[in-house]
Amino acid sequence: MLDEKRFDGVAFVLDISERKLVEMELIQAATQWQTTFDASNDAIWILDEAHHILRTNKKAGRLFQIPNEGLGSKNCCQIIHGSEIQIPECPLLRSKVSLKRESLVLPLGEKWFAATVDPILDENGQYAGAVHTLSDITEHRNMEAQLHQSQKMDSIGRLAGGVAHDFNNMLSIINGYSDIALERLNPSDPLYEDIHEIKDAGRRSADLTRQLLGFARKQIVKPxxxxxxxxxxxxxxxxxxxxxxxxxxxxxxxxxxxxxxxxxxxxxxxxxxxxxxxxxxxxxxxxxxxxxxxxxxxxxxxxxxxxxxxxxxxxxxxxxxxxxxxxxxxxxxxxxxxxxxxxxxxxxxxxxxxxxxxxxxxxxxxxxxxxxxxxxxxxxxxxxDEVEEKPESNPVDVQSLTGSETILVVEDEKQILRLCQRILEINGYKVITADKPGEAIVLCEKFPGEIHFLITDVVMPSMNGKELHERIKRIKPNIKALYMSGYTANVIAHRGVLTEGVRFIQKPFSPKALVQKVREILDATKERTHD
CATH class of the missing domain: 3.30.565.10 (Histidine kinase-like ATPase, C-terminal domain)
Incomplete structure (x- = not known):
């Protein structure tokens, strides 16, 4: 009979506290990294060399309405373009060749994104994958589009204003000479109806230019x-x-x-x-x-x-x-x-x-x-805010459109210059003309008698109408002025609003409108002198 012997086991105890601590730190670090990864407002993918998705953040999943676990096995082209065929301008392809950051702006649905690719290189400097980022730039694009549209409208406005101004000069000539011709013709004359049709066409054209000036913000307004x-x-x-x-x-x-x-x-x-x-x-x-x-x-x-x-x-x-x-x-x-x-x-x-x-x-x-x-x-x-209303001045009663005063007309468009001269001389005025501001100043210096009135275009080479009036007033202190233009300018108006006391006539104008304006200003001056 064998004696029973008891054998006690041998226990080995290993201290793994440090390893567990490291594991916990790694888990915590990974969790923090994923939390940070998911916190980005951009869609981020990490891709392998073949551009399969290894890892994504939550934004990428939400953006393409695919759960994160469904993204991992796909090629990024399948997700973005719905095809595994990469477009030639794809930044992934360019990055694989250049080994540097590449980017592209692309539309996805109704949104716009900046697609950026940063290559991942192995220890030998070879392409091993990429970090692919999609940033939503829709708002930025919209702001750019609004700015572009605003700049385009301003450019078109300047063009429209210039066209309207030049066209108004031509219409002044057409309408002015039509009025003069109609006054000289008997309504039974065969030419009367023909010229009347020309005048009607000019009037309709003037309405169009007024609309253009409204768009260009250069029409005269009295708010x-x-x-x-x-x-x-x-x-x-x-x-x-x-x-x-x-x-x-x-x-x-x-x-x-x-x-x-x-x-x-x-x-x-x-x-x-x-x-x-x-x-x-x-x-x-x-x-x-x-x-x-x-x-x-x-x-x-x-x-x-x-x-x-x-x-x-x-x-x-x-x-x-x-x-x-x-x-x-x-x-x-x-x-x-x-x-x-x-x-x-x-x-x-x-x-x-x-x-x-x-x-x-x-x-x-x-x-x-x-x-x-x-x-x-x-x-x-x-x-x-409400302001106190100013009493309206009583309009001058114009008894006659004719006169005998001396008027200086300054206009760089020679056809309009001749038209104004013709209109005024028909109504009895003595007229001096100049097509340049400098010439007008010399005429004033040499003219021996009184010049009662100045009619000047607003915008001319070398000097504007307001400046010309100020210069001539030093020579002829009592001279009054009437400004004319196809559109207003800052020398007369601020943002198209007439300043107080400035006399202005809009082109195209009729002969009657011109002489009535002249007579009104001259008679108002006489009334103030008698008072």
Whole structure:
């Protein structure tokens, strides 16, 4: 019998505290790294050499509406382009060759992204993968687009103003000589009707140039402080006549509306252009809603809307239930001569004139429109405080358009110079002419008698009309002046608004309008002298 012997086991105890601590630190570090990775507002992927996705952050999953676990086995081209075929301009391809950062701006749906690729290099400096980042730059692109559109509209405005100015010079000649000819002809003369047709065409052309000047913000305006609700109420009947009887007009007006400073004729232009636009957009039965309200724009709003500024404004919103506009049309709608109407049914100047009027009055405009969902034009006009009204001066009673005074006419367009001379001489005036400011000054210095009146163009080479008047007044202290131009200039007006006391006549003008203006100023001067 064998003796039973007891064997005790041998226990080995290893201290793994340090290893566990390291593991915990690694886990914590990995967690922190993933948390940071996921916190990025950009979509980030880590790719292998074949551009398969090894790791993504949460933004990438949300952006493409694919769970993170579904991204890992895919090629990034499948995710972005829906195909494994890489586009030639792909920054991944370029980065693999150049071994440096490459980037590309690309559209995805309605958003724009900056795609950036940073290569991952192995210990031998060879391409081993990449970090692919997609940054949402939609807002930046929108701001760029707004800036580009604003710059384009300003450029078109300058062009339109220049064209209108030069065209007005030509129309002054056409209309002026037409009037002179008609006064000399008997209505039974065969030429009378022909020349009358020329005059009518000139008048219609002058209306077009006025619209161009409205867009270019160079038309002459005489603003007054108004409560928008009052003129809008007065215009409802006019608007109803412009649109179909099937269109219902509704007014929603804030009761305590702030005051604005605007020329009443410009406000009429705004309402007419919007009404015509809505009439053409509504097929059959529809609605127009005209709203007024007070609003305060803060810095946050203005930072998202290029060209807007902080402050208090009155809004005029004109909404219709018409067919609406697509985005391409909205981008072009304020450009002169752009129209969606059939040939011969629109000049394309209505909305461009509206844009110019709003800008000239230091306002802003937003347009909201969707196809088949109607359109809303929202106009912002700056608030003004009520001021004491100045009494209107009594107009001079012009008994006769003729006179015998000596008038100096200065105009660098020689045909207009001859036209003014002809008009004035027909009405009895003695006329001296000069086509350059320097020549006019020399004539004044040499002229022995009194020169009663100066008619001068605003914009001329070497010297503007206001400066010329100041120089001539040193030689002929009692001389009075009348300024003329196809559009106003800063020497006469600030942002197109006539300064007090300045006499101005807009080209093209009729012979009667010119001599009436001259006679009015001369007679007013005589009355003040007698007083």
């Amino acid at each position: 007054e402080i108004v409560d928008l609700n009052i003129p809008i109420n007065q215009s409802v009947k006019m608007i109803q006549r412009l649109v179909s009887e099937d269109v219902t007009i509704e007014l929603i007006q804030a009761p305590d509306i702030w005051l604005v400073n605007i020329d009443s004729s410009q406000l009429d232009q705004i309402l007419v252009n919007l009404a015509v636009n809505s009439r053409d957009a509504i097929d059959g039965v529809g609605n127009i809603i005209i709203e007024t309200a007070n609003i305060t724009l803060d810095a946050d709003y203005c930072s998202e809307h290029l060209g807007f500024s902080e402050g208090q404004f009155v809004t005029l919103t004109f909404t219709d239930t018409g067919r609406g506009m697509d985005k391409e049309t909205q981008q072009k709608m304020f450009e002169p001569f752009f129209t969606t109407k059939d040939e011969g049914k629109g000049t394309g100047l209505g909305l461009s004139t509206l844009y110019g009027i709003v800008k000239q009055n230091n306002g802003f405009i937003n347009v909201y429109s969707e196809l088949d969902q109607g359109t809303a034009f929202k106009i912002y006009l700056p608030r003004v």
